Amino acid sequence: MCFISSSIYAQSTYYQGATVIDGTDNEPIKNATIIVTDGKISCVGSAKTCQISGQKNVINVEGQYITPGLVDAHVHFNQTGWIDGRPDGIAAPEVYPYEKTSMANLANPERWLKSYLCSGITSVFDVGGPFWTTQLHQKFAHSNDVPNIKAVGPLVTWVTVDAMQLNDEVYTFLPMGSIEEAVASVDKVRQSGSDTVKVWFLTPPEDKRDELDARMYAIGKGVKDSGMKLIVHATTLREAKVAIKAGAKMLVHSVDDKPLDQEFLNLLVTNKVYYVPTLLVHGGWTRGYSSVALNLPLPIDDPNGCVDQETLDNITTPERLSSVKPEWLTGVWAFDRLQSSGMQLSQMNENLLKVHNAGGLIATGTDAGNPLTLHGPSIYAEMEAMQNAGLAAKDIIIYSTKNGAGAMGGSSKFGTIEVGKTADFLVLSEDPLKDIRAFRSVKQIVRGGKLHQQSDLAYRNID
Ligand SMILES: [Zn+2]
DSSP: OOOOOOHHHEEEEEEEEEEEESSSSSSSSSEEEEEEETTEEEEEETTSSSSOOSSSEEEEOOTOOEEOEEEEEETTTTOOSSSGTTTSSSTTTTTOOOOOOOOOOHHTTTTHHHHHTTEEEEEEOOOOOOGGGGGHHHHTTTTTOOEEEEEOOOOEEEEOOGOOOOOSSSSSSESSSHHHHHHHHHHHHHHTTTTTEEEEEOOOOOGHHHHHHHHHHHHHHHHHHOOEEEEEEEOOOOHHHEEEEEEEOSSSSSSOOOOOEEEEEEEETTOOEEEOOSSSSSHHHHHHHHHTTTOOOOOOOTTTTTTTTHHHHHHHHHGGGGTOOTTTTHHHHHHHHHHHHHHHHHHHHHHHHHHHHTOHHHHHOOTTTBBTTTTHHHHHHHHHHHHHHHHOOHHHHHHHHHHHHHTTTTTSSSSOTTTTOOOOOOESSSTTOOOOGGGEEEEEEEEEEEEEHHHHHHHSSOO
């Protein structure tokens, strides 16, 4: 039931006739009406529940499907989708001066934001980057031409990556060389205005594990004491458990080294920790390396023309790296890595099903910005990989909308099509409950109540 005073009819838009899948466990509503008023959903239901009476602004979406806008819960605005954004992978300053790449990202964040909205992604969570990323939310707070944004800022890590520490102002990592240093890094993140601390907890050498655990716990306490939230990159079962015990509310990747055990599943479910599978990012790196090793431009999966020309030019000219490629990067190395990527994916698939079956909170994330994990369209393949792993489309829709909002701390504001939520939703021409590939058929994107035709957001026309 919904009540609407006549005074707001004038500003309302009515989407009429679609099947609405609202991002919750509710059954789809056929031939539904959604009323959008002042950027929010003011009614959703049958034509009888949400009556249209005399107003003009009716959008006919008969025969189409409406879902909440997609949420990519793991991206990096300071990475490009190619190797130029990750000099720690292949260092090639002669071809890709990192400072130039990074400054271009800072100067033009709209480049990626457009790719996201174009692909049907209405909210993005940057889980690690320079301090400037934490200002984007504020900068674009009143724009309905970009997705809703959250960014955590620099990663706290025991690893040093000189190639990515650009200068004193633009850097991506904060140290945790001792307990005191770890706690000071937490404070630095807090001062930047971020409400979330991300720890890049790469698997430590065996003899360092205990002391790094202690620093992880100290970070967890510091985060809790300052009222912030902890999220962690930990892909080994042992470190992932330590992360949750230290207070992590989100694991930004799958555990991929071994099968999840009952202790992990209990920790994850009891502590309501979001588990973001990122099934394909490793394979993207492998394809990127292979492309360079073999001098072979690989096909780009961009069905709706959402990738900008400069990115396409970079990706399709791997030969630019041929004179500077490292010696280890051979065809044989690439084929070995393709095989190991396949093994790793099957472990991640198995673990994803375990988390799902245990009732864990799963949120879709791509790790976009990494080589060949492209800002925007990479979400389609990620959702399809979740489907291939054995998840049902109806669950993947929830994981890619409602749960993404939850992972961003935005459940009360967006992520579902419910009265009072921000009007972020998609019009698809195919049924996503039959096959998650239907998100490739996105035709219209409503962001904060503003209607965009997908083709208007594209960088290129796709016939
Ligand atoms: Zn990442």
